[in-house]
Amino acid sequence: MTSNYLDKIQIKNFKNLEEKTLNFSNHINCIFGNNGNGKTNLLEAIYYLLHRKSFKKKTTFQQIINVECEKPEILFLSSLVFQDEKISVSSKILPEESYWYLNNEPKKFNSIKALVISPFDSNLFHTDSQFRRQWIDQLLSALSPRYKADLSNYKKCLKFRNSLLQKKPYRFEEQIISNDENFVKYNISLAHLREELLNELNQYCSKTFKIIFSDSHNLRLYQESSIKNLNTDQLLSLYKNELQNDILTGRTRTGVHRENFLFDFDGYNSLEYCSLGQQKMSFLSLVFAYIELFRYKLGTYPIVLMDDVSGELDRQRWLNLIKFLESKSFQVFITTANENFKEELELIERAKKFFIEDGKFSEY
Numbered sequence: 202m203t204s205n206y207l208d209k210i211q212i213k214n215f216k217n218l219e220e221k222t223l224n225f226s227n228h229i230n231c232i233f234g235n236n237g238n239g240k241t242n243l244l245e246a247i248y249y250l251l252h253r254k255s256f257k258k259k260t261t262f263q264q265i266i267n268v269e270c271e272k273p274e275i276l277f278l279s280s281l282v283f284q285d286e287k288i289s290v291s292s293k294i295l296p297e298e299s300y301w302y303l304n305n306e307p308k309k310f311n312s313i314k315a316l317v318i319s320p321f322d323s324n325l326f327h328t329d330s331q332f333r334r335q336w337i338d339q340l341l342s343a344l345s346p347r348y349k350a351d352l353s354n355y356k357k358c359l360k361f362r363n364s365l366l367q368k369k370p371y372r373f374e375e376q377i378i379s380n381d382e383n384f385v386k387y388n389i390s391l392a393h394l395r396e397e398l399l400n401e402l403n404q405y406c407s408k409t410f411k412i413i414f415s416d417s418h419n420l421r422l423y424q425e426s427s428i429k430n431l432n433t434d435q436l437l438s439l440y441k442n443e444l445q446n447d448i449l450t451g452r453t454r455t456g457v458h459r460e461n462f463l464f465d466f467d468g469y470n471s472l473e474y475c476s477l478g479q480q481k482m483s484f485l486s487l488v489f490a491y492i493e494l495f496r497y498k499l500g501t502y503p504i505v506l507m508d509d510v511s512g513e514l515d516r517q518r519w520l521n522l523i524k525f526l527e528s529k530s531f532q533v534f535i536t537t538a539n540e541n542f543k544e545e546l547e548l549i550e551r552a553k554k555f556f557i558e559d560g561k562f563s564e565y
């Protein structure tokens with residue numbers, strides 16, 4: 202297997218991070234530091250380098266530029282290993298534009314992706330159906346270019362449809378019906394692709410739970426879909442029949458944008474049945490199952506950015522998780538502010554350990 206990783210980075214003017222060259226391990230990198238010192242900022246900067254955007258929604262230049270900098274420009278200089286070859290990726294980000302270079306040529310680099318695991322994701326995933334849908338859409342889009350393209354076209358059709366539904370006085374029935382031809386096509390394609398990809402994901406889920414937490418549970422993520430068994434004609438007539446109600450509410454009330462995903466734990470809905478710790482373990486197992494599927498489909502692992510995920514895990518579960526990370530060959534950055542969980546991370550022999558205080562790094 203070829204390995205991809207971030208070897209070195211130098212960041213200038215990104216939030217509170219000091220300008221310093223950081224050399225990373227190709228395997229485990231631990232970032233320690235008290236609250237509010239820059240751990241998440243480093244993960245955000247790494248994500249930015251690879252995706253040219255933040256993992257935080259709607260982030261503007263003003264939010265990421267260091268508040269005290271003299272010149273409003275963010276600079277990245279990095280060295281990555283891609284398919285066992287060293288490459289350099291650098292960039293200059295200005296308020297209105299940005300420039301990206303691959304091996305000093307003006308070119309964007311898209312081949313290594315990062316996956317972020319944030320501290321609140323597990324709770325949001327278990328409580329907020331919209332978050333769940335968006336999170337799953339984002340992950341499936343990264344696995345399947347077809348899913349990504351169909352989702353983007355679906356959203357355009359939906360936006361157009363809703364804009365017509367909201368026009369008053371209403372006189373756009375024909376336009377809606379003609380738009381529905383494509384809308385239905387993307388609906389059906391996405392519902393099927395979701396089914397296919399979730400089936401593949403579920404093949405890894407329970408196994409991953411067992412490997413990480415040495416406990417047997419059956420996990421399954423599935424969509425509660427009212428449309429997945431309908432054919433084009435049936436769905437077209439459903440939209441036709443529902444049109445008057447859609448006009449009254451001013452929005453499209455049926456389609457893959459409204460479908461719910463459920464997470465099944467031994468036959469129970471994990472939201473209602475599981476403890477917080479079990480939810481965290483199930484969620485992490487789902488994420489690592491996804492990472493395996495990612496490698497299976499795309500040939501390489503993503504770089505994994507784990508931000509303060511220790512909450513709700515007991516000491517034994519945390520040790521299991523660390524052992525699991527040690528057994529894997531992807532590069533991971535793991536942060537914690539929790540003193541109790543620091544010890545176990547410090548014991549990992551081959552890991553690089555950084556301490557960050559007020560944006561300044563020290564390695565030990």
Ligand SMILES: Nc1ncnc2c1ncn2[C@@H]1O[C@H](COP(=O)(O)OP(=O)(O)OP(=O)(O)O)[C@@H](O)[C@H]1O
Nearest residue numbers: 216217236237238239240241242264266267268538
């Ligand atoms: N644009 C900016 N310029 C300079 N500093 C910033 C900027 N935005 C945020 N910060 C600083 O970054 C700090 C937050 O950093 P970060 O979120 O990385 O902390 P953390 O180490 O992950 O903390 P926690 O353990 O609480 O999650 C804030 O306290 C603030 O001082």
Ligand SMILES: [Mg+2]
Nearest residue numbers: 240241508509
């Ligand atoms: Mg943080």
